[in-house]
Amino acid sequence: MSFLEVRNLSARVKGGGPLLRDVSLTVEVGEVRGLVGESGAGKSMIGKAVLGILPKAVEITGGQIVLDGTDLLTLPPAARRVKVGASCALIPQDPLTALNPSRRIGVQITDRLVDILGWTRQRAEDRALALLTEVQITDPARVLRQYPHELSGGMRQRILIASAFAAEPKLIVADEPTTALDVTVQKQILKLIAALQARHGTALLFVTHDLGVVSKVCQNLSVLYAGKVVEDSTVADFFGAPKHPYSAALLAATPKYTDPSAGLQPVPDAVIAAVRAEVEHG
Amino acid sequence: MAEGRFQVRRRAGVRLWLSAAWLILLVIVALFAPYIAPKDPLEQDLFSGRLPPFWVHGADASFVLGTDSLGRDVLSRIIFGTRIALGVAVVSASVTCIIGAALGLLAGFYRGWVDVLVSRFIDIWMAFPPVLFSILLIAVIGPGLFSIILAIVVIDWTRFARVIRAEAMAQGAMDYVASARVAGRGRFGILLREILPNVLPIIVVLLTLEMGIAVIVEAILSFVNLSISTDDPTWGGMISEGRTSIHQAWWVLVFPLITLFLTVLSFSQLGEGLKDRFDPVLR
Amino acid sequence: MALLQTLLLRMITTAVTLLGVAVIVFFVIRVVPGNPIAMMLPPGATAEDIATLTAIYGLDKSIPQQFLIWAGGVLQGDFGTSITLKQPVLALVLGRLPATLELSVLALGMAILIGGAAALTGTRLRETRVEGGIDIAQGVALSVPDFLWGLVLILVFGVLVPVFQISGRVTPSLQLPFVTDFYLVESVVRLRFDLTLDLLSHMLLPALALAIPLAAIIGQLLKQSLKETMHLDYVTLARTQGYSEAKVIWSQALPNAILPTLTLVGVQFTFLIGGTVIIERLFSYEGLGNMAIDAVINRDLPLIQGIVILFAVIFTGVNLLVDLTYAALNPRLRHG
Numbered sequence: 001m002s003f004l005e006v007r008n009l010s011a012r013v014k015g016g017g018p019l020l021r022d023v024s025l026t027v028e029v030g031e032v033r034g035l036v037g038e039s040g041a042g043k044s045m046i047g048k049a050v051l052g053i054l055p056k057a058v059e060i061t062g063g064q065i066v067l068d069g070t071d072l073l074t075l076p077p078a079a080r081r082v083k084v085g086a087s088c089a090l091i092p093q094d095p096l097t098a099l100n101p102s103r104r105i106g107v108q109i110t111d112r113l114v115d116i117l118g119w120t121r122q123r124a125e126d127r128a129l130a131l132l133t134e135v136q137i138t139d140p141a142r143v144l145r146q147y148p149h150e151l152s153g154g155m156r157q158r159i160l161i162a163s164a165f166a167a168e169p170k171l172i173v174a175d176e177p178t179t180a181l182d183v184t185v186q187k188q189i190l191k192l193i194a195a196l197q198a199r200h201g202t203a204l205l206f207v208t209h210d211l212g213v214v215s216k217v218c219q220n221l222s223v224l225y226a227g228k229v230v231e232d233s234t235v236a237d238f239f240g241a242p243k244h245p246y247s248a249a250l251l252a253a254t255p256k257y258t259d260p261s262a263g264l265q266p267v268p269d270a271v272i273a274a275v276r277a278e279v280e281h282g
Numbered sequence: 283m284a285e286g287r288f289q290v291r292r293r294a295g296v297r298l299w300l301s302a303a304w305l306i307l308l309v310i311v312a313l314f315a316p317y318i319a320p321k322d323p324l325e326q327d328l329f330s331g332r333l334p335p336f337w338v339h340g341a342d343a344s345f346v347l348g349t350d351s352l353g354r355d356v357l358s359r360i361i362f363g364t365r366i367a368l369g370v371a372v373v374s375a376s377v378t379c380i381i382g383a384a385l386g387l388l389a390g391f392y393r394g395w396v397d398v399l400v401s402r403f404i405d406i407w408m409a410f411p412p413v414l415f416s417i418l419l420i421a422v423i424g425p426g427l428f429s430i431i432l433a434i435v436v437i438d439w440t441r442f443a444r445v446i447r448a449e450a451m452a453q454g455a456m457d458y459v460a461s462a463r464v465a466g467r468g469r470f471g472i473l474l475r476e477i478l479p480n481v482l483p484i485i486v487v488l489l490t491l492e493m494g495i496a497v498i499v500e501a502i503l504s505f506v507n508l509s510i511s512t513d514d515p516t517w518g519g520m521i522s523e524g525r526t527s528i529h530q531a532w533w534v535l536v537f538p539l540i541t542l543f544l545t546v547l548s549f550s551q552l553g554e555g556l557k558d559r560f561d562p563v564l565r
Numbered sequence: 566m567a568l569l570q571t572l573l574l575r576m577i578t579t580a581v582t583l584l585g586v587a588v589i590v591f592f593v594i595r596v597v598p599g600n601p602i603a604m605m606l607p608p609g610a611t612a613e614d615i616a617t618l619t620a621i622y623g624l625d626k627s628i629p630q631q632f633l634i635w636a637g638g639v640l641q642g643d644f645g646t647s648i649t650l651k652q653p654v655l656a657l658v659l660g661r662l663p664a665t666l667e668l669s670v671l672a673l674g675m676a677i678l679i680g681g682a683a684a685l686t687g688t689r690l691r692e693t694r695v696e697g698g699i700d701i702a703q704g705v706a707l708s709v710p711d712f713l714w715g716l717v718l719i720l721v722f723g724v725l726v727p728v729f730q731i732s733g734r735v736t737p738s739l740q741l742p743f744v745t746d747f748y749l750v751e752s753v754v755r756l757r758f759d760l761t762l763d764l765l766s767h768m769l770l771p772a773l774a775l776a777i778p779l780a781a782i783i784g785q786l787l788k789q790s791l792k793e794t795m796h797l798d799y800v801t802l803a804r805t806q807g808y809s810e811a812k813v814i815w816s817q818a819l820p821n822a823i824l825p826t827l828t829l830v831g832v833q834f835t836f837l838i839g840g841t842v843i844i845e846r847l848f849s850y851e852g853l854g855n856m857a858i859d860a861v862i863n864r865d866l867p868l869i870q871g872i873v874i875l876f877a878v879i880f881t882g883v884n885l886l887v888d889l890t891y892a893a894l895n896p897r898l899r900h901g
Contacts, residue, residue, distance in 0.1 A: 051804075051805040052804070052805070053801050053804050053805055056691075056692060078809065081804075081807050081808070081809060082807050084805065084807065085805065085806050085807015085808070086807060088805065089805065089806070090801075090802055090805040092798050092801070092802055093798070094798055097797055097798040097799065098798035098799050098801075098802050099799055100799045100803075100817055100820075100821065101821060102820045102821050103820070108799075111816075112803070112806040112807065112808065115808070115812075116806060116807040116808065160802075173805075402581075402585070405578070405582055405585075406582055406585035406586060406589065408880075412836075412839055413839050413840065413842040413843055413854075415873075417842070417857060417858065417861045417869070418590075418593060418861075418869055418873050419593070420861065421860070421861040421864060421866065421869050422593055422594065422866075494708075498710050498712060498713070501712070502712055502843050505712075505843075505846075505847075506843070506846055506858050506861075506862070507862065508861065508862070521716060525716070525719070525847070528719065528720075528723070528724055528731075529724065532720070532724060535716070535720065536720065539713070539716050539717070539720070542713065543709060543713055543717070546708065546709055546710070546713060547705065547708045547709055550707075550708035550709070551704075551708060554704070554708075
């Protein structure tokens, strides 16, 4: 059964052009789905639409976002907030800005467990401690008492990951969770996300522009171009034989993680023109 | 989005023009006061004291906005009061501006001991409540128009100095100053020809705002009887009299109050409007 | 460690500033107007009186020595004797201070309440007509000083709809059981709420007049910081966690947005205290400011001097307090 089903979702900038055109995708329970595309393709918008944090200037013009059998877009805002808050979580892009600078790490993890989910303070604190241990933070009790500016970017991203898993959500949206980190830290963080996902069985919508990352952590992927899904397949199929010419071109433009010495092919202009025509008129 | 910005700018434009229109009207009134005023502002007539404005029962239509307790025409006194208000505003704000801007430019551009001295003075000045400072000064030098102007200058030069100093400092760090220096221009030449033109818009804005402040300071000091003699028509003096007879003759308070309110609002709105106009980020 | 350093540094600059104030007050009163003794005595004093005072104040000595003598007296609380009221300046000034403090703090509280509510409402309803309306109201509130707001309030709530008192601190016919001069505080402590109400009905309009411009400043700055904060990632993250918009603004954005506003409130509070001078006059409220204006009109220089120095001490004290609060609240400084 699909835990998340986005059906024919369209969105645009108020008074401007379309951002998402008729997007459909599903995330099964426990599935890891990559959402790939160039910057500006609208991949982050999909994650934001699901979580209900679209910018004010963006409006949804059609479609459904069905989460666990309920269309979120038909729910009143308060009910939607509670439903999403209880079953979903976000791993944000930039760990440096995603923690509140004026509050200690501990309360930033525990507050919503207490406020929104009604846990006792003690249970939330025990949970935070266990989670920090799980994301391999040394001396977690001390870290819980620290402020964000006292920690490195990698540490903060671990904390945000721990916080995302804290309430055992059914779905986590990871919005380019490694882009803001340096390369050595990226690998560790990816491994960590994959390990936690496997252990907790959480479905993961992994938004990224990096096909290498997709090949490492995802089972399935959707390729987005100019606000439209142009390919939807398993990772094995995609990397073996991409169906859509844009996918093929995108793949050719990605450094081979198996063979870094192989030459890179930029996406040919002709392919881009063809895809653009298809997306805009098809 | 583009549409919204346009609306904001147009609203700012309306604000600017309305303020300017009111102030131009005041200038005309001040210049031609003797021809416009229906009565002699000093002429007392105890038989026609506290006459209400023309639309109220019992009014004498020749006293359009009524009379005060001594039978003086409220409208004529407001008109002649405009001369004092604007005169004080223009003179005191200009002198304040010249002194404050000069010190700010010198401190911000030359830095060093000039800056240390000016900054320290600004700090000490900030420790005085302005109203109290002006009262202290007037207590020492005695009441009168000259005292008011002097008080405004002595107290408010820091308003200009602080802002201009920061701006001169920022401009001094810009590349065009460095290239002017490379081109062989002297320090003072750079200050005059490169920095000053770039700081001028801010000076104009501050000057406009300062005039509004001067108008209110003059009104306050007239209100507490530390301006010129109570016979002379000042808005603050009229308000002071109106405050005491508020239950018997509201019009003595209300009309000068409205005039003063609009004038202060206009200076302020004009200054803010100009600031938006000059600010390249908003443009 | 960093906190201690900040504290020490601020103490020193405060002391320097106060010294500067003392020097200026001394010079303005002693040096500028000629013979200070003539100003300290009522008209018709004999030559003998003048000679006595000259000796007492050490005016036969050099200017720096005179300053030291004067400053020494000030440090011991000797501000001289009021000419018109014939009482020690210190006692007079301290007797009026509570009235002014109560008025200022009440005004500050009102400004924070009104400005804070406006900022929070504006942020919650941003990009709507309500926000536009709040912006315009604040623009007008800011453009016009407290003196004019006071007059407008007198007209509206004192004359047109006479619901509040427009002069005095308390109804004169009331029997006051107070032992301190903090009437408002003491009436609450003694549970004499009838007196509290009477005091408040006198204080409300002058406090509101003082509060209106400050409320607008607070509202503008706080809303600007809030709106900037609302775009930050940790606020977005809190939204995904199920917090309501109001709760996100209140508990995530507000603590981070409040620091710049706090600094500003401190500086502006000193302006507000300065504003009490004319507002007290306008509402015939028996505080320090009213006393200052009487002193000026009567040319009571010792009294003026005492009031000015007291105001300067309050000013610098408030500034110091604000800086220290800022340092204590900012975790970056605290753990620097």
